[in-house]
Amino acid sequence: MKRAAAAGRSAAALLAGxxxxxxxxxPDEAIAVRFPEGITHGFLTVSTLDGxxxxxxxxxxxxxxxxxxxxxxxxxxDGSVQDETVVYSQRxxxxxVSDHLVQKGPSFPHPIELSVDVARGQVTVHYTEDxxxxxxxxHMELPPDLANGIVPNVIKNTMGAALTVVSMVVASPKxxxxxxxxxxxxxxxxxxxxxxxxxxRYGVHVELGGAAGVVAPLIGKQPPDTSVWVLGGDAPTFxxxxxxxxxxxxxxxxxxxxxxxxxxxxxxx
Numbered sequence: 593m594k595r596a597a598a599a600g601r602s603a604a605a606l607l608a609g610x611x612x613x614x615x616x617x618x619p620d621e622a623i624a625v626r627f628p629e630g631i632t633h634g635f636l637t638v639s640t641l642d643g644x645x646x647x648x649x650x651x652x653x654x655x656x657x658x659x660x661x662x663x664x665x666x667x668x669x670d671g672s673v674q675d676e677t678v679v680y681s682q683r684x685x686x687x688x689v690s691d692h693l694v695q696k697g698p699s700f701p702h703p704i705e706l707s708v709d710v711a712r713g714q715v716t717v718h719y720t721e722d723x724x725x726x727x728x729x730x731h732m733e734l735p736p737d738l739a740n741g742i743v744p745n746v747i748k749n750t751m752g753a754a755l756t757v758v759s760m761v762v763a764s765p766k767x768x769x770x771x772x773x774x775x776x777x778x779x780x781x782x783x784x785x786x787x788x789x790x791x792x793r794y795g796v797h798v799e800l801g802g803a804a805g806v807v808a809p810l811i812g813k814q815p816p817d818t819s820v821w822v823l824g825g826d827a828p829t830f831x832x833x834x835x836x837x838x839x840x841x842x843x844x845x846x847x848x849x850x851x852x853x854x855x856x857x858x859x860x861x
Contacts, residue, residue: 622685622736623758626749627828629653629660629682635849638666640842641834646699647672648849658683662741666846672697674837678741686749691740693763700838706763710734715767730767735759739772747774747794747820748828762798764839771799780821782831791821791831815839 631654638647649666658681666674673696679689688710696703705718717728739746739758750756756774761767777795781788796818818835822828832847 622687623739623746623749623756624685625682629662629745630655635851636664636666636846637849638668639845639847641845646670646844649674659689668697668699670698672699674700676741680742680745685736686742686745687736688734688738688740688742691761693741695763695838700841702838704763704765704838706761706767708734708738708740708761710738715761717763717765717767719765721765726765728765728767732761732767732769734761734769743772743774743796744820744822744830744833747822748830750774751776751792751822751824751828757799760798762839768800773797773799777819782821789823791823794820794822796820796835816843 632651633653634651636649636651637645638649639645647666647668649664651662651664653660653662655661660680660682662678662680664674664676668674673694675694677690677692679691681687681689688708690710691706691708693704693706695705703720707714707716709715713731713734715730715732715734717730719726719728737758739760743758743760746756746758754775758772758774760770760772762770774794774796777793779790780793781790783789798815798817800814816836818833820833821831823831830848832845834843834845836842837844
């Protein structure tokens with residue numbers, strides 16, 4: 593009982609601290625760069641919430657001047673693929689340049705290809721309906737806080753804020769602009785070998801807006817929240833996330849992975 597009460601007080605204190613440190617930011621303004629991104633090559637796993645490993649992937653990030661390209665490929669055991677290339681600038685603020693997302697294979701009941709060109713204000717969606725390939729191109733007013741493919745960057749650079757709201761183009765046959773409400777939900781302990789660490793868990797809520805936002809929860813169409821775990825400090829880093837990869841999709845866990853070597857016991861699920 594005492595331990596639970598102490599944990600509750602700790603979480604309350606953490607959230608109060610976030611509220612006091614909340615950033616003074618115009619809701620439609622791009623996220624300020626506190627931690628610039630650079631060159632990296634990491635590995636990811638995808639699993640169900642019960643620990644069944646269903647896919648693996650690479651994330652390769654390169655930087656030239658103030659422009660960063662992040663290419664993430666997830667390959668599923670059933671042959672499915674999610675391939676996303678995000679280009680953004682980090683000249684003082686994170687500004688999305690383009691996003692190209694492909695989801696195909698049995699794990700994705702509705703294969704889709706989404707292309708976002710921010711400078712042209714153009715969003716293109718390739719999808720299949722009743723066996724017929726279709727293309728939809730929309731010209732949209734894309735705000736400077738567009739966060740497609742860079743939500744972890746948003747979280748790492750707004751740690752200390754009670755609430756961060758950014759925009760995102762949702763990949764669907766008719767693309768639409770939604771708001772993401774990102775807020776801390778407390779600390780959680782984890783370990784790396786004999787080292788004990790604490791991560792901050794963030795909740796990412798999709799706000800549909802308009803009449804759809806009012807009706808969606810009533811008819812079961814409101815997307816479930818996504819949880820993202822981030823390690824803070826002088827070099828914040830993404831640890832894992834749990835959420836749907838597509839509309840009406842199951843909750844999958846995506847997290848960092850370590851390589852295994854011949855003759856060594858495989859780690860992870």
